[in-house]
Amino acid sequence: xxxxxxxxxxxxxxxxxxxxxxxxxxxxxxxxxxxxxxxxxxxxxxxxxxxxxxxxxxxxxxxxxxxxxxxxxxxxxxxxxxxxxxxxxxxxxxxxxxxxxxxxxxxxxxxxxxxxxxxxxxxxxxxxxxxxxxxxxxxxxxxxxxxxxxxxxxxxxxxxxxxxxxxxxxxxxxxxxxxxxxxxxxxxxxxxxxxxxxxxxxxxxxxxxxxxxxxxxxxxxxxxxxxxxxxxxxxxxxxxxxxxxxxxxxxxxxxxxxxxxxxxxxxxxxxxxxxxxxxxxxxxxxxxxxxxxxxxxxxxxxxxxxxxxxxxxxxxxxxxxxxxxxxxxxxxxxxxxxxxxxxxxxxxxxxxxxxxxxxxxxxxxxxxxxxxxxxxxxxxxxxxxxxxxxxxxxxxxxxxxxxxxxxxxxxxxxxxxxxxxxxxxxxxxxxxxxxxxxxxxxxxxxxxxxxxxxxxxx
RNA sequence: GUGGUCGUAGCUCAGUUGGUUAGAGCGCCAGAUUGUGGCUCUGGAGGUCGCCGGUUCGAGCCCGGUCUUCCACCCCA
Numbered sequence: 001x002x003x004x005x006x007x008x009x010x011x012x013x014x015x016x017x018x019x020x021x022x023x024x025x026x027x028x029x030x031x032x033x034x035x036x037x038x039x040x041x042x043x044x045x046x047x048x049x050x051x052x053x054x055x056x057x058x059x060x061x062x063x064x065x066x067x068x069x070x071x072x073x074x075x076x077x078x079x080x081x082x083x084x085x086x087x088x089x090x091x092x093x094x095x096x097x098x099x100x101x102x103x104x105x106x107x108x109x110x111x112x113x114x115x116x117x118x119x120x121x122x123x124x125x126x127x128x129x130x131x132x133x134x135x136x137x138x139x140x141x142x143x144x145x146x147x148x149x150x151x152x153x154x155x156x157x158x159x160x161x162x163x164x165x166x167x168x169x170x171x172x173x174x175x176x177x178x179x180x181x182x183x184x185x186x187x188x189x190x191x192x193x194x195x196x197x198x199x200x201x202x203x204x205x206x207x208x209x210x211x212x213x214x215x216x217x218x219x220x221x222x223x224x225x226x227x228x229x230x231x232x233x234x235x236x237x238x239x240x241x242x243x244x245x246x247x248x249x250x251x252x253x254x255x256x257x258x259x260x261x262x263x264x265x266x267x268x269x270x271x272x273x274x275x276x277x278x279x280x281x282x283x284x285x286x287x288x289x290x291x292x293x294x295x296x297x298x299x300x301x302x303x304x305x306x307x308x309x310x311x312x313x314x315x316x317x318x319x320x321x322x323x324x325x326x327x328x329x330x331x332x333x334x335x336x337x338x339x340x341x342x343x344x345x346x347x348x349x350x351x352x353x354x355x356x357x358x359x360x361x362x363x364x365x366x367x368x369x370x371x372x373x374x375x376x377x378x379x380x381x382x383x384x385x386x387x388x389x390x391x392x393x394x395x396x397x398x399x400x401x402x403x404x405x406x407x408x409x410x411x412x413x414x415x416x417x418x419x420x421x422x423x424x425x426x427x428x429x430x431x432x433x434x435x436x437x438x439x440x441x442x443x444x445x446x447x448x449x450x451x452x453x454x455x456x457x458x
Numbered sequence: 459g460u461g462g463u464c465g466u467a468g469c470u471c472a473g474u475u476g477g478u479u480a481g482a483g484c485g486c487c488a489g490a491u492u493g494u495g496g497c498u499c500u501g502g503a504g505g506u507c508g509c510c511g512g513u514u515c516g517a518g519c520c521c522g523g524u525c526u527u528c529c530a531c532c533c534c535a
Contacts, residue, residue, distance in 0.1 A: 005508085005509090007525090007526080008466055010525085010526070010527090058533090060532075060533050060534085061534090062533085063459075063533095065531080098510080103535085106498065131535085132535090133533095133534075135533075135534075136459080136532095137527085137528085138528075138529065138530085139528075139529075140534095140535080141533095141534075142535090145535065146535090147535065207533090228524060314535095315535065316535065317532080317535070318535075319534085319535065324467090341535065342535080343534095343535030344535085346533075347535090370494090372493080384483075390459085401494090402492080403493055403494055403495085404491085404494070404495060405495090406494090406495085407494060407495030407496085408495055409495090410495070411495055418494085418495090420494075422493055423493085424493080432493095432494095434494075434495095436495070436496090439494095439495090439496095441494085452500080
């Protein structure tokens, strides 16, 4: 048999011990802030029924869903001719009834509807799990990545938005990542579509506007023309991009321009109220009204939030928004929710590039017991056990190899202390403890003395 | 999904217009040093040159396909 080459699927990654300790630092930080704000953790399965997932993320999203082939004889009852005729996409729906989740929000909506009788609203939940997208990998873009979601569902209050923004600010503050929080409102975008007289083109308009920073106004207008917008309508957009000043000034200019659009005014009022709350909370992060911010899945209906890292070129590190009727499709009407999602993998990339992870803590062990052979090991095991009982991270070298090897093992793992018990120690009844950083070495006679030397803390 | 790009030792990378036996540094192993690491010195192991096919007397190098990496678009965390 030929050797098979070890490999993992495109766009997925292994995480080694060092990466995991950094990743856990991020996860624990986010989790801690979520819990501080009263959110409770849930988990949902990696796979959902395809009909739960399909149609929630737009046409593009559906294409990016990983589908799971049915078990058993999945060809049973499938007509090959029909298969050929209907094409790959339609056929996949005959062969697959499950798919990997694409985000955490839709499974959450499903969860809320399914468990509505057990849930006390308003419900604050958080969820930290991987999601999968059959996208083509790129920088900061993976096929398997973790999202850290916090949502509050069953309340329309803008206090919830303010709460989530405060969470964003705290998380990035703790992680020492400088960010800009951009805020917009889908109703303002709808107002813009109203204003230029093309309310039916809101999706095309928002998608194009979203690229303003990147490709410039001319290119945006060109794209809109391609999408079939009237030239006249497109020119009406111009004054919108000319608004300037701080957030409040921008909002009042917008109010004048969109005065005839009901949803536009509503969006402006919501946003003004939200900025009011944020002022009261005194959020230290930079926050900005960005009417060019449109990204977001089709289900957002109100506030839209996006967070960019200031010191790194990478997509957004956190995004979110309000969705008024996400649960409606599962049969639970009139339940509004708002949520955010941290992209842990991107945050990791940013922090790694900026060297924001604290050095050290590379190892778990504080002490390595040298292994001189069976007799000595038997003598050491009770000592080791006592250290464990004192919650001190310690390990015994498993094989009686020559000492220099055991020393370099400790070196490479940054283990600060070694305990040496050989023939001499056993004969005379003492224990040698060596500090590998200073090279200092001393003889002690009890576990307590060992602890004293190495210090309690791990 | 469209267009481009990368792949040589465990890691980072050299490798001339196609020419004999593919190199370096780091790491690893052994020894100098039999109960003491980091430093130094000496020696050693380790390669289907991503994979498959083609051109050629001859391919790491040229051509085609494929997989992977990274990048732009689309879209997104």
